Amino acid sequence: MKKKSALLIVDIQNDFCPNGSLAVPEGDAIIPVLNKYIKIFSSGKLPVFASRDWHPKKTTHFKEFGGPWPAHCVQDSHGARFHPVLRLPESAIILSKGMDPEADSYSAFQAVDAKGNEFADLLKKFSIKELFVGGLAADYCVRWTVLDALKFGSRVTLLMDAIKGVNLREKDSEAAVEEMVSLGAKKITIEKLSRMFAGERG
Template sequence: MVEQLGNGDGLLLVDVQNDFCPGGSLAVPEGDEVVPVLNRWIALAREAGIPVYASRDWHPETHISFRERGGPWPPHCIQETRGAAFHPDLQLPEDAAIISKGMDPERDQYSAFDDTGLAERMRDAGVERLWVGGLAQDVCVRASVVDGAREGFEVHLLLPATRPVDATPGDGDRAVEDMQEAGAVIERSAEPGK
């Protein structure tokens, strides 16, 4: 339960991009349903004056994760396209820190912490406790939560603010177990402060 956000807290929104929402090239089932939940958390973060971070896949057209290059995914989140843009209803603050990943055509990056400098930025901002939601629960959210815990942050997964790809049935549940084993706290309420 979130009693109150304050000094030492940070909010991380993982890859809430058009291509991961219904109609996108790599749509997560019900992916857009995370947006209103995250907007409530963004409002809470702004009220508390805590930093908001938003990661995004920002791929070149020939990225190694794409099927044409032997990767597992269809082309998605190609730089400067509508698919790579954040969901239009996501109420990102103007001062949110944008973390781009997956820009090297020869290297994939699922975690928002993978060689992006995010952990250092958060430490510089005094973040100790991190609240995380976004897409997809069993891919980039999982990797970011596990890495955040490994970096020493107290990580809270906002479960109602995530959705899994579930490419293999049960992937989402397994990802939640992985995150819990890594030390993350699983928050099951959709409402901040509940």
């Protein structure tokens, strides 16, 4: 794994996990695997980004105000918190999106850090050339983020054992993965990455 790689964990929030208001089926099952990826990146002193939905109470993103989704990830609510099993390092950079009450923001490229820096600018600042992406949901925020990353010119590797989809229509996730791969994303699993990492060290 090269110095110019970073990990991006997409939307591992209570509302997207079982018992949440917009739960991805078995969404929490990928968290232990994500924690392993986090360990590898942290120990390699590589940046770890974590995006989150961070909505105002009133937004056209929610059904109640004409949008597609039940209310979820409202700023400072329990549902918006990262899932308690997720082990983010202190150095993790939190990216918030969806604050605009009149827009759906699915991509981390529409997110900003605590200081208002856009994700694309942070990638430039850290000279990141390759993003490893996992999280929720494969067919929405992961998909949109990966498509934007490829457009931005970054290499993208999908964490195949650490993504899960909503699957409003059966096979949405499968189709999303096929689309991302056809546009240039690569696939990896934790076993493969661990081997790569061990090889580089040894």
